[in-house]
Amino acid sequence: MKLLLFGGTFDPPHNGHMRLLQSAIDAVQPDKVVVMPAGIPPHKAASATPASLRLTMCQCFAPLHPNLTVSDWEIGRGGKNYTIDTVRMLEERYPGAEIFLSVGSDMLTTFTQWREWQSLLQKTTLVVQSRYSGDGADLAAAAQKLEAAGGRVIFAHAPVLQAASSDVRAGKLGMDALPPLVQHICKQYHLYEKS
Ligand SMILES: Nc1ncnc2c1ncn2[C@@H]1O[C@H](COP(=O)(O)OP(=O)(O)OP(=O)(O)O)[C@@H](O)[C@H]1O
Numbered sequence: 001m002k003l004l005l006f007g008g009t010f011d012p013p014h015n016g017h018m019r020l021l022q023s024a025i026d027a028v029q030p031d032k033v034v035v036m037p038a039g040i041p042p043h044k045a046a047s048a049t050p051a052s053l054r055l056t057m058c059q060c061f062a063p064l065h066p067n068l069t070v071s072d073w074e075i076g077r078g079g080k081n082y083t084i085d086t087v088r089m090l091e092e093r094y095p096g097a098e099i100f101l102s103v104g105s106d107m108l109t110t111f112t113q114w115r116e117w118q119s120l121l122q123k124t125t126l127v128v129q130s131r132y133s134g135d136g137a138d139l140a141a142a143a144q145k146l147e148a149a150g151g152r153v154i155f156a157h158a159p160v161l162q163a164a165s166s167d168v169r170a171g172k173l174g175m176d177a178l179p180p181l182v183q184h185i186c187k188q189y190h191l192y193e194k195s
């Protein structure tokens, strides 16, 4: 069984995330997809948006695959969430599964800063989607280093959709950058409104 893991802070999920996940699904053709919103991401400050709302907003990904789960496992654990722990949990829950890890450009180029990254490379295949025009050379160089360390890296080739959650939070990106379900929840709970 091929299992595709997509983790993020998702504060909020935006159309760039949708593009990344769709491109990874197209590249991998997984049997199962697990979307994993982080409780506290390892290299960022904790999110001001309640975890329960980020979890609900992640339902926007559900239409992308018939066997997609939005998991509350990292949120429920508390503390900082490291992907190696999540992958170990998935290995126990789905014995024998081939695990693919979906990441954007910034995550590939900083991958060697992740906790136990060498173990993660052994346990997963990275699936990368570019998020900035012109970052191809950086991504190729990062992939080459990871492959030299024994990793497997697949490139998804969807066109870049430049969007960032931080731009939504800062009011630099409007609601049209968000999937309809996320827009609806934002309106309902008055999220990301600038006074
Ligand atoms: N526009 C995009 N295109 C492709 N991948 C993206 C895009 N935006 C985010 N990603 C990827 O999605 C994953 C989760 O990202 P995250 O939830 O941190 O969103 P973000 O937009 O990077 O947030 P922030 O702006 O707050 O840092 C990461 O692997 C990231 O590289």
Ligand SMILES: O=C(O)c1ccc[n+]([C@@H]2O[C@H](COP(=O)([O-])O)[C@@H](O)[C@H]2O)c1
Residues within 6 Å of the ligand: 006, 007, 008, 009, 010, 036, 038, 041, 042, 043, 044, 081, 082, 083, 084, 107, 113, 114, 115
């Ligand atoms: O495990 C790590 O050391 C690690 C370091 C940086 C990022 N990650 C994971 O990568 C995903 C995207 O992270 P972020 O901070 O961009 O939301 C999310 O699932 C994080 O838990 C994981």
